[in-house]
Amino acid sequence: MRATVIHGERDVRLEEVPDPVLQHPGDAVVRVVAACVCGSDLWKYRGVQPVHEPVRIGHEFVGIVEQVGDDVRSVAVGDFVVAPFYVCDNTCVNCRNGVSTSCLHGGWWGSEDGTGSSADGGQGERLRVPLADGTLVVVPGGLPSDDLVPDLLTLSDVMCTGHHAAVSGGVTTGSTVAVVGDGAVGLCAVLASVRLGASRVVAMSRHEARQALARSFGATDVVAERGDEGVARLKELFDGIGPDVVLECVGTKESMDQALRSARPGGQVGFVGVPAGGPELPVGRMFSTNVGVRGGVAPVRNYLEELLPEVLDGRLRPGAVFDLELPLAEVAEAYAAMDERRATKVLLRP
Amino acid sequence: MRATVIHGERDVRLEEVPDPVLQHPGDAVVRVVAACVCGSDLWKYRGVQPVHEPVRIGHEFVGIVEQVGDDVRSVAVGDFVVAPFYVCDNTCVNCRNGVSTSCLHGGWWGSEDGTGSSADGGQGERLRVPLADGTLVVVPGGLPSDDLVPDLLTLSDVMCTGHHAAVSGGVTTGSTVAVVGDGAVGLCAVLASVRLGASRVVAMSRHEARQALARSFGATDVVAERGDEGVARLKELFDGIGPDVVLECVGTKESMDQALRSARPGGQVGFVGVPAGGPELPVGRMFSTNVGVRGGVAPVRNYLEELLPEVLDGRLRPGAVFDLELPLAEVAEAYAAMDERRATKVLLRP
Numbered sequence: 065m066r067a068t069v070i071h072g073e074r075d076v077r078l079e080e081v082p083d084p085v086l087q088h089p090g091d092a093v094v095r096v097v098a099a100c101v102c103g104s105d106l107w108k109y110r111g112v113q114p115v116h117e118p119v120r121i122g123h124e125f126v127g128i129v130e131q132v133g134d135d136v137r138s139v140a141v142g143d144f145v146v147a148p149f150y151v152c153d154n155t156c157v158n159c160r161n162g163v164s165t166s167c168l169h170g171g172w173w174g175s176e177d178g179t180g181s182s183a184d185g186g187q188g189e190r191l192r193v194p195l196a197d198g199t200l201v202v203v204p205g206g207l208p209s210d211d212l213v214p215d216l217l218t219l220s221d222v223m224c225t226g227h228h229a230a231v232s233g234g235v236t237t238g239s240t241v242a243v244v245g246d247g248a249v250g251l252c253a254v255l256a257s258v259r260l261g262a263s264r265v266v267a268m269s270r271h272e273a274r275q276a277l278a279r280s281f282g283a284t285d286v287v288a289e290r291g292d293e294g295v296a297r298l299k300e301l302f303d304g305i306g307p308d309v310v311l312e313c314v315g316t317k318e319s320m321d322q323a324l325r326s327a328r329p330g331g332q333v334g335f336v337g338v339p340a341g342g343p344e345l346p347v348g349r350m351f352s353t354n355v356g357v358r359g360g361v362a363p364v365r366n367y368l369e370e371l372l373p374e375v376l377d378g379r380l381r382p383g384a385v386f387d388l389e390l391p392l393a394e395v396a397e398a399y400a401a402m403d404e405r406r407a408t409k410v411l412l413r414p
Numbered sequence: 415m416r417a418t419v420i421h422g423e424r425d426v427r428l429e430e431v432p433d434p435v436l437q438h439p440g441d442a443v444v445r446v447v448a449a450c451v452c453g454s455d456l457w458k459y460r461g462v463q464p465v466h467e468p469v470r471i472g473h474e475f476v477g478i479v480e481q482v483g484d485d486v487r488s489v490a491v492g493d494f495v496v497a498p499f500y501v502c503d504n505t506c507v508n509c510r511n512g513v514s515t516s517c518l519h520g521g522w523w524g525s526e527d528g529t530g531s532s533a534d535g536g537q538g539e540r541l542r543v544p545l546a547d548g549t550l551v552v553v554p555g556g557l558p559s560d561d562l563v564p565d566l567l568t569l570s571d572v573m574c575t576g577h578h579a580a581v582s583g584g585v586t587t588g589s590t591v592a593v594v595g596d597g598a599v600g601l602c603a604v605l606a607s608v609r610l611g612a613s614r615v616v617a618m619s620r621h622e623a624r625q626a627l628a629r630s631f632g633a634t635d636v637v638a639e640r641g642d643e644g645v646a647r648l649k650e651l652f653d654g655i656g657p658d659v660v661l662e663c664v665g666t667k668e669s670m671d672q673a674l675r676s677a678r679p680g681g682q683v684g685f686v687g688v689p690a691g692g693p694e695l696p697v698g699r700m701f702s703t704n705v706g707v708r709g710g711v712a713p714v715r716n717y718l719e720e721l722l723p724e725v726l727d728g729r730l731r732p733g734a735v736f737d738l739e740l741p742l743a744e745v746a747e748a749y750a751a752m753d754e755r756r757a758t759k760v761l762l763r764p
Contacts (some may be wrong), residue, residue: 157653158679163704166679200472303507320697329508329516339701344694351689354513356708
């Protein structure tokens with residue numbers, strides 16, 4: 065079968081690899097129906113996170129279960145499943161606390177799988193899923209209609225990650241919110257904030273198509289300014305002090321600085337941007353303003369059961385973040401399109 | 415009249431200064447009944463925050479109103495009042511949001527008062543109180559019994575600051591909590607956590623008298639270990655992962671590091687230690703563990719109305735943090751005793 069392997073900076077290839085096989089009694093094998101490229105994959109693609117040897121890549125996928133190990137109970141051959149962007153048992157104390165990304169037995173796609181074996185990447189035709197009972201969520205009703213697939217695929221990462229930003233920021237009924245970052249996660253954070261009852265949501269974006277998508281997701285305002293001007297504009301919009309909550313969905317020093325300086329005194333920054341080499345947070349500023357910071361790697365698995373029904377009944381349509389669809393064979397072009405910001409998010413079909 | 419002036423490192427003097435007079439129609443003049451020395455005063459005393467010219471010092475006091483300006487409505491001559499450790503109008507948008515330490519018109523004792531005038535310090539016989547209607551809280555019933563004065567005085571800072579640590583850490587019914595710092599604020603954070611319903615509260619202390627006081631405030635456990643050993647001990651006590659909440663009540667790089675590494679994945683650090691030259695927070699660790707950080711300079715004024723009735727009816731007795739009482743004339747000895755950790759907190763009577 066074929067799967068995506070990253071060899072180094074700007075060198076992504078679809079290659080022939082061995083078919084996956086069950087290695088542990090809790091494993092399943094899933095045939096991928098759709099996968100996609102994540103903004104965080106670009107850190108490797110751009111050389112920000114060096115790649116020392118060729119590795120499998122991709123961590124978002126939906127698919128059909130083809131085999132299950134002897135211990136697998138909640139997933140059966142033929143089920144259509146959504147996988148979170150990591151492996152977890154969904155039973156340990158951290159999973160029960162709602163932090164399945166800190167699962168005591170978990171692992172990561174394209175990396176160590178938590179059992180000492182190497183996990184496959186999601187951008188391939190098939191993969192072995194460790195801890196299948198914990199990791200996979202079955203979509204009731206079997207194979208969904210084709211137009212639902214992009215919506216379901218966002219539950220693998222970006223929609224749940226945007227939701228995590230909003231939850232970490234404490235968004236609730238009546239909150240005023242600004243979102244830093246107009247990538248797929250930032251756009252999903254807009255949608256999640258609206259869903260949680262925010263009274264006003266500002267998308268910070270200077271990209272026309274993304275501004276439009278943010279508005280279609282419920283953003284009430286768009287601010288194109290950044291830095292000091294962005295801070296000033298947000299103060300102007302919110303009582304001279306700024307919004308209650310700012311969602312940081314990029315991961316750079318500049319975006320975190322923007323977020324911390326934009327929230328009102330006593331406000332909160334919810335952050336989900338994978339920190340790319342820092343930044344360290346200025347505790348003196350946080351102390352004097354009482355702006356809290358909370359977030360991190362999103363416990364997607366813990367949110368899936370809450371969000372899945374709303375996707376299935378059409379209330380939640382985050383799939384609109386995909387603005388390009390390519391066959392898996394063109395995975396290199398998918399990375400290039402996202403790297404060059406020609407596409408917000410690319411869906412791949414094997 | 416006499417008031418305390420700090421001249422430089424380890425140089426605190428009680429000096430003759432001009433009597434305070436009403437400068438603005440919103441001012442009051444208060445005769446101090448009791449004041450005290452704060453752990454944060456020690457940053458100046460120790461030269462960590464350099465003192466460039468002699469300045470009035472002290473920001474915690476209770477007293478009796480002696481004069482009020484023409485615009486003062488909620489405070490009358492003869493009232494016994496508690497002042498927060500800062501000046502605020504209690505009406506601006508930040509005050510209404512619960513963050514009166516970010517009052518748009520506020521100021522600081524011994525510093526700029528928010529109107530461009532210089533504010534008196536609290537360690538003196540009398541002081542001018544700007545924005546008296548906003549700043550001062552009247553204790554119903556007039557002059558309290560002498561043994562209530564220490565309890566009331568803690569509402570000026572340490573009890574409300576400990577409460578702010580617990581609120582910022584999200585302590586609620588059933589929370590497991592560890593408190594880093596066994597000063598008066600840390601001890602009050604123990605008391606506040608118990609009051610908010612924590613099921614288990616660990617005081618981190620290696621000081622016998624403070625351990626005993628922490629237990630009398632409701633601490634269920636004491637951990638004397640620090641650093642890696644402290645982290646390991648807390649993991650051991652709480653499911654191998656650590657407590658839900660850690661309250662940072664010191665303000666050093668070491669104490670914040672202790673707090674961040676001790677909280678369980680998805681936990682929260684509530685911090686109120688005045689950051690002494692940093693530290694910057696490691697965003698990568700916060701991201702991977704989903705441990706949030708929230709806190710800062712405590713909005714005491716916003717908590718006073720909630721806590722005052724419990725002090726008055728004896729349910730809340732935080733005054734036990736005072737383990738030394740001296741006449742104001744011995745203010746230099748009060749600083750020395752706290753600096754040398756011979757006293758946890760010193761009460762001064764003019």
